[in-house]
Amino acid sequence: xxxxEQSPKGSKKKLGIITIACCNLKKxxxxxxxxxxxxxxxxxxxxxxxxxxxxxxxGMESMRxxxxxxFMVVPDGNQAKFEGALLRGEPGTFYFGRxxxxxxxxIEGIIKTTPQFFITSLSTDCCSYQVQLIGYEPKTDFVIAxxxxxxxxxxxxxxxxxxxxxxxxxxxxxLKFFGREYVVAGRLQETGLGFDTSVFMNxxxxxxxxxxxxxxxxxxxxxxxxxxxxxxxxxxEGYDVSAINNAIVxxxxxxxxxxxxxxSRTIVTxxxxxxxxxxxxVKVFSVMLWVLAVVLLSVVFTFSVHERKKEIAVLRILxxxxxxxxxxxxxxxxxxxxxxxxxxxxxxFLVLFPFSTLISLTLNLPFVLPPPQRIAxxxxxxxxxxxxxxxxxxxxxxxRIVKNEIQATxxxxx
Amino acid sequence: MKNxxxxxxxxxxxxxxxxxxxxxxxxxxxxxxxxxxKCHWTARAEIGIGLLLAVFGVISIAVSSVHIRLGLxxxxxxxxxxxxxxxxxxxxxxxxxGMNCHAIAAPSILVISLLVIVVSILNSIYxxxxxxxxxxDFDRKSNEASSREEQ
Numbered sequence: 243x244x245x246x247e248q249s250p251k252g253s254k255k256k257l258g259i260i261t262i263a264c265c266n267l268k269k270x271x272x273x274x275x276x277x278x279x280x281x282x283x284x285x286x287x288x289x290x291x292x293x294x295x296x297x298x299x300x301g302m303e304s305m306r307x308x309x310x311x312x313f314m315v316v317p318d319g320n321q322a323k324f325e326g327a328l329l330r331g332e333p334g335t336f337y338f339g340r341x342x343x344x345x346x347x348x349i350e351g352i353i354k355t356t357p358q359f360f361i362t363s364l365s366t367d368c369c370s371y372q373v374q375l376i377g378y379e380p381k382t383d384f385v386i387a388x389x390x391x392x393x394x395x396x397x398x399x400x401x402x403x404x405x406x407x408x409x410x411x412x413x414x415x416x417l418k419f420f421g422r423e424y425v426v427a428g429r430l431q432e433t434g435l436g437f438d439t440s441v442f443m444n445x446x447x448x449x450x451x452x453x454x455x456x457x458x459x460x461x462x463x464x465x466x467x468x469x470x471x472x473x474x475x476x477x478x479e480g481y482d483v484s485a486i487n488n489a490i491v492x493x494x495x496x497x498x499x500x501x502x503x504x505x506s507r508t509i510v511t512x513x514x515x516x517x518x519x520x521x522x523x524v525k526v527f528s529v530m531l532w533v534l535a536v537v538l539l540s541v542v543f544t545f546s547v548h549e550r551k552k553e554i555a556v557l558r559i560l561x562x563x564x565x566x567x568x569x570x571x572x573x574x575x576x577x578x579x580x581x582x583x584x585x586x587x588x589x590x591f592l593v594l595f596p597f598s599t600l601i602s603l604t605l606n607l608p609f610v611l612p613p614p615q616r617i618a619x620x621x622x623x624x625x626x627x628x629x630x631x632x633x634x635x636x637x638x639x640x641x642r643i644v645k646n647e648i649q650a651t652x653x654x655x656x
Numbered sequence: 657m658k659n660x661x662x663x664x665x666x667x668x669x670x671x672x673x674x675x676x677x678x679x680x681x682x683x684x685x686x687x688x689x690x691x692x693x694k695c696h697w698t699a700r701a702e703i704g705i706g707l708l709l710a711v712f713g714v715i716s717i718a719v720s721s722v723h724i725r726l727g728l729x730x731x732x733x734x735x736x737x738x739x740x741x742x743x744x745x746x747x748x749x750x751x752x753x754g755m756n757c758h759a760i761a762a763p764s765i766l767v768i769s770l771l772v773i774v775v776s777i778l779n780s781i782y783x784x785x786x787x788x789x790x791x792x793d794f795d796r797k798s799n800e801a802s803s804r805e806e807q
Contacts, residue, residue, distance in 0.1 A: 408752075411751065438753070439753060596766050599763075603754060
């Protein structure tokens, strides 16, 4: 099978199995393109499915770790707005009395409480879009500070900001809110939550922002120095969710404060249910597509090998061993598998990564892309699984053809 | 001929997409009164760059010389690099991930530009081989002619 082919230029090129397989595939260009297209669809779906499920699981894990608080207490009727701000960074403003923090910290089983203050920036201010500004108390905070990446060595000072990971501003940059500029002192790590698009500041800076807003004619409905938007609550280890929930509701009712209590476990469980449902559909779809592709490829290879019976018999007469013929058929299938898998993976890279923000916005679920080494591993896995689909589909047809006797094959149809 | 038309039409189509897409298809953010955002200027600049790419495509269809097409396709690749760098490096888009320009327009321009870069590289390699082949054919023919004259 290995011969010397004389090229038009006069140089000699080795005619090996791969060269013959390439020539065969080139000659049947339409069939080869269709088969490669099928493998490409399979590879695209498999890799996309793997990346989506891994990103959603990552988002879920990040959400579980980074919610920080066990309970979040917000003014009555604002639970949906709060969840929008927390999960998706949708700007929202709502206020209740600052004394809520003190009341909650006295409840048995609660070890930490910290207030937060929400302001919505003007859409024309810093960046031509509305941003959720969150005021927090660095001294009592246990929600924001753990996720500020390295740079911030001290407590946040007046006039300084921390920005979410998806905002492009770097440490040292300035951001303008209601006509005044503030310095970015730190950036938050990626959380997959609304924190990624929010801006954080201490209460003094938040008051500055509110004063400037008032000058610009924007009045938020709150009492200066006495209002907050939410209280983040940390309970003792192994706490009873319903017991603490009831205790919070009772104590606030006694104090005459109307509030909603959001348990982070409930948020996590709800999001987790949605994600698991989505992952289930992706898995079922991927498996069905893989089976369909292998069946289709098997059918096409069977027909193709069947119509090439005589060609293969001639090769046997010319001295090709059964092993070489098997190599030829598997070589063609492997080339189709490899080519298709590469095309599919390239397309998936072109769609998934540039449009990851759009995908995450459309899914409306916590979404954190895996690190590069994990992406490389998933790409390799998809490549191997889809690349193997071609040779796997050609096994039966290849063995059937080499099993036949040459004489019987040549005399077929006479 | 086939290569000339296919690649020419590809550059024409992608050029028009880059040029008109940010304004009409995958729109950048709308302006608020007299306040223009970065993405507005990116979209404006892409109009010119996209049209340049489209013109490369038209000339590529009209001209049969392999060498001129080679130059045009290299130029198209470099233009695509410029098109990709406008929303990413040179001008940018709005910083907020949820904004249209950030989530849709910039990635679309990036993907189209990448496709143009890949096609222009592959086709330049193909045209380079073609031009070498045509030079060799010319040499062979002139050698044959001179040997015939000698006889």
